[in-house]
Amino acid sequence: xxxxxxxxxxxxxxxxxxxxxxxxxxxxxxxxxxxxxxxxxxxxxxxxxxxxxxxxxxxxxxxxxxxxxxxxxxxxxxxxxxxxxxxxxxxxxxxxxxxxxxxxxxxxxxxxxxxxxxxxxxxxxxxxxxxxxxxxxxxxxxxxxxxxxxxxxxxxxxxxxxxxxxxxxxxxxxxxxxxxxxxxxxxxxxxxxxxxxxxxxxxxxxxxxxxxxxxxxxxxxxxxxxxxxxxxxxxxxxxxxxxxxxxxxxxxxxxxxxxxxxxxxxxxxxxxxxxxxxxxxxxxxxxxxxxxxxxxxxxxxxxxxxxxxxxxxxxxxxxxxxxxxxxxxxxxxxxxxxxxxxxxxxxxxxxxxxxxxxxxxxxxxxxxxxxxxxxxxxxxxxxxxxxxxxxxxxxxxxxxxxxxxxxxxxxxxxxxxxxxxxxxxxxxxxxxxxxxxxxxxxxxxxxxxxxxxxxxxxx
Numbered sequence: 001x002x003x004x005x006x007x008x009x010x011x012x013x014x015x016x017x018x019x020x021x022x023x024x025x026x027x028x029x030x031x032x033x034x035x036x037x038x039x040x041x042x043x044x045x046x047x048x049x050x051x052x053x054x055x056x057x058x059x060x061x062x063x064x065x066x067x068x069x070x071x072x073x074x075x076x077x078x079x080x081x082x083x084x085x086x087x088x089x090x091x092x093x094x095x096x097x098x099x100x101x102x103x104x105x106x107x108x109x110x111x112x113x114x115x116x117x118x119x120x121x122x123x124x125x126x127x128x129x130x131x132x133x134x135x136x137x138x139x140x141x142x143x144x145x146x147x148x149x150x151x152x153x154x155x156x157x158x159x160x161x162x163x164x165x166x167x168x169x170x171x172x173x174x175x176x177x178x179x180x181x182x183x184x185x186x187x188x189x190x191x192x193x194x195x196x197x198x199x200x201x202x203x204x205x206x207x208x209x210x211x212x213x214x215x216x217x218x219x220x221x222x223x224x225x226x227x228x229x230x231x232x233x234x235x236x237x238x239x240x241x242x243x244x245x246x247x248x249x250x251x252x253x254x255x256x257x258x259x260x261x262x263x264x265x266x267x268x269x270x271x272x273x274x275x276x277x278x279x280x281x282x283x284x285x286x287x288x289x290x291x292x293x294x295x296x297x298x299x300x301x302x303x304x305x306x307x308x309x310x311x312x313x314x315x316x317x318x319x320x321x322x323x324x325x326x327x328x329x330x331x332x333x334x335x336x337x338x339x340x341x342x343x344x345x346x347x348x349x350x351x352x353x354x355x356x357x358x359x360x361x362x363x364x365x366x367x368x369x370x371x372x373x374x375x376x377x378x379x380x381x382x383x384x385x386x387x388x389x390x391x392x393x394x395x396x397x398x399x400x401x402x403x404x405x406x407x408x409x410x411x412x413x414x415x416x417x418x419x420x421x422x423x424x425x426x427x428x429x430x431x432x433x434x435x436x437x438x439x440x441x442x443x444x445x446x447x448x449x450x451x452x453x454x455x456x457x458x459x
Contacts, residue, residue: 041342042338042341042342043338044077044078044338045057045078045079045323045334045337045338045341046058046078046079046080046081046117047080048338048341048342049080049303049304049341050080051341051342052296052341052344053299054302055295055301055302055303055304056080056081056118056302056303056304056305057078057079057080057081057303057304057305057306057341058079058080058081058082058083058117058118058120058303058304058305058306059075059078059079059081059082059083059305059306059307059308059309060082060083060084060085060277060305060306060307060308061075061082061083061084061085061108061111061112061309062084062085062086062087062313063084063087063104063105063107063108064104065313066107066108066111070328071309071310071313072111073328074309074310074324074328075309076115078309079117080116080117080118081112081117081118081119081120081162081303081305082108082111082112082117082118082119082120083119083120083122083276083277083305084104084105084108084109084119084121084122085122085307085308086129087104087105087107087108088105088121088122088123088153088157089122089123089126089129090123090124090125090126090129090130090131090134090149091129091130091131092104092105092129093105093149093153094131094134094149094152094153095131096131096133097133097134097145098148100152100153100156102156105157109157109160109161113160118162118163119157119160119161119162120161120162120163120164120165120274120276120305121153121154121157121161121163121164121165121206122165122168122211122276123164123165123166123167123168123211124149124150124153124154124164124165124166124167124195124199125146125149125150125166125167125168125184125191125192125195126167126168126169127169127170127180127182127183127184127185128168128169130183134146134149134183135183137183138183138186138187139186139187140187142183142184142187143187143188143191143194146184146187146191146195147194147195147198150166150195150198150199150202151198151199151201151202152202154198154199154202154203154206155202155203157203158202158203158205158206159203159205161203161206162206162207163206163207163208163209163241163242163274164199164203164206164207164208164209165209165210165211165244165276166195166196166199166208166209166210167192167195167196167210167211168211168212169211169212169213170182170184170185170192170210170212171212171215171222171225171226171229172222173214173222174221174222175221175421176221177221177222177224177225177421178225179225192210192229193233193238196208196233196238196239196240197238197239199239200239207241207242207272208239208240208241208242209240209241209242209243209244209272209274209276210226210229210230210240210242210243210244211243211244211246211276212226212244212245212246213246213247213248213277215245215246215262216245216247216249216255216256216259216262217256217258217259217262218256218258218259218261218262218265218406218408218444219258219405219406219423221421223262224419224423226243227265227266227269228419230243230266230269230271231269231411231412234269234270234271235412240271241271241272242271242272242273242274242302243266243271243272243273243274244273244274244275244276244277245262245263245273245274245275245276246276246277246278246307247275247276247277247278247291248277248278248279248307248316249278249279249280249281249287250280250281250319254281255280255287255290255291258406258444259290259291259294260294260297260298261406261408261442261444263294263295263297263298263301264297264298264383264442265408265410265442267298267299267300267301268384268410268411268440268442269410269411271300272300272301272302273295273298273300273301273302274301274302274303274304274305275291275295275301275303275304275305276305277305277306277307278291278304278305278306278307279306279307279308279314279316279319279321279322280321280333281316281319281320281321282319282320282321283320283321283322283323283331283332283333284333285331285332285333285335285336286336288323288333288336288337289333289336289337289339289340291304292304292336292337292340292341292344293340293344296340296341296344306322306323307322308322309322309323309324310322310324310325310326310327310328311324311325311326312326323337371391371392371393371394371397371456371457371458372391372392372393372456373389373390373391373392373397373399373453373456374389374390374392374453375387375388375389375450375451375453376388376389376390377450378438383442383443383444384410384440384441384442384443385440385441385443386438386439386440386441387438387439387440387441387450387451388436388437388438389401389428389436389437389438389453390435390436391430391435391436391456392435393458394458395430395435396430396458396459397429397430397435397456397457397458397459398427398428398429398455398456398457398458398459399427399428399429399453399455399456400425400426400427400428400453400454400455400456401425401426401428401451401452401453401454402424402425402426402451402452402454403423403424403425403426403441403449403451404424404446404449404450404452405422405424405446406444406445406446407441407442407443407444407446407449408423408441408442408444409426409439409440409441409442410440410441410442411439411440412426412437412438412439412440413433413437413438413439414431414433414434414436414437414438415428415429415430415431415433415437416428416429416430416431417439425454426439439451
């Protein structure tokens with residue numbers, strides 16, 4: 001998203017059924033949702049998304065544009081969710097320490113909720129758009145100030161916000177898979193989970209999300225790093241409900257072919273997935289259609305938010321990346337998205353396992369000392385399969401397992417797992433759950449390869 005103070009890009013620099021029903025009902029009453037003869041068809045993005053199992057199709061909103069009737073006409077007609085573009089960020093809500101300012105954010109929230117729209121809170125903790133007083137802090141003082149900000153802002157909007165982007169853009173770009181070096185990161189590596197814990201206490205009914213950009217390609221180091229953090233949080237009970245992919249694409253070529261794999265892999269961890277800040281250079285209809293179809297294909301992809309309404313409202317206005325022209329006209333991409341939403345088939349998921357597991361014999365490689373490990377194939381369903389490994393001969397062991405790319409492990413249990421930089425080699429140690437552990441692997445198009453134990457050593 002853009003930095004409000006400079007306008008410069010900062011990415012290389014993205015239920016409540018009663019509310020959804022209310023949104024559709026209000027729009028229908030206003031005469032802006034027409035239901036043609038074909039059952040399930042709708043003529044607006046939000047209404048069509050809501051018909052797909054209660055999904056949302058939202059947009060970023062600026063408070064200063066709510067007085068523009070052309071802007072609000074499209075907003076009120078087309079969308080069933082909104083994200084304040086800048087009005088809930090740290091510099092806007094706490095310009096001076098412990099002096100909070102909510103007028104512009106309240107205005108957006110009131111407008112949205114008055115039409116039955118859901119609201120996404122964006123964002124509680126971020127290294128960017130911090131007010132000067134916070135930029136000058138460090139260490140424990142900064143940690144406490146950050147937690148106080150999370151608590152105060154989430155408490156103010158309690159009951160009004162459906163989802164919070166609790167933490168935004170905390171991972172570095174490039175191949176390191178590391179956390180971003182920021183003043184918040186330097187308060188301690190647990191700052192992200194501390195923010196989530198504070199947000200849960202302040203607003204127990206809101207869904208809590210982690211949001212980042214350049215996390216669209218499943219094989220990217222940054223994507224894998226975020227995935228491992230979410231997996232770790234789920235394993236340890238840190239409150240996290242959803243992951244947001246910003247998906248600022250630079251054209252058809254930057255839409256990754258494995259985007260659906262990314263969505264389904266995060267969903268397999270037991271979190272919802274949201275496309276939170278979608279915009280695509282020159283708004284190619286094919287790329288917008290692909291993104292929409294990918295979301296519809298994953299049951300836990302709960303919706304899409306475009307980062308602005310008209311091209312003139314975009315932080316990338318010179319690239320014409322949105323669904324409406326600067327004059328408010330519908331582009332071909334708009335029509336293709338609406339068609340995809342109306343034609344969207346019910347998503348498929350791992351609900352009906354096939355009767356036959358993969359045929360893979362137990363594997364017992366050479367071990368260190370008396371340690372051996374054996375693979376037992378498990379349940380197969382849709383595009384993934386389970387594997388169980390049993391270690392014999394020792395209770396203090398280390399097992400190494402290779403996964404053949406593009407297959408990726410999506411879920412683990414009963415062991416402490418660490419990963420190689422490329423994410424294709426697992427090292428597992430006991431975590432007190434005994435000598436049997438397991439994991440789920442997504443095939444990602446390769447249905448023949450199976451995990452291989454390469455070492456079992458005692459310690």
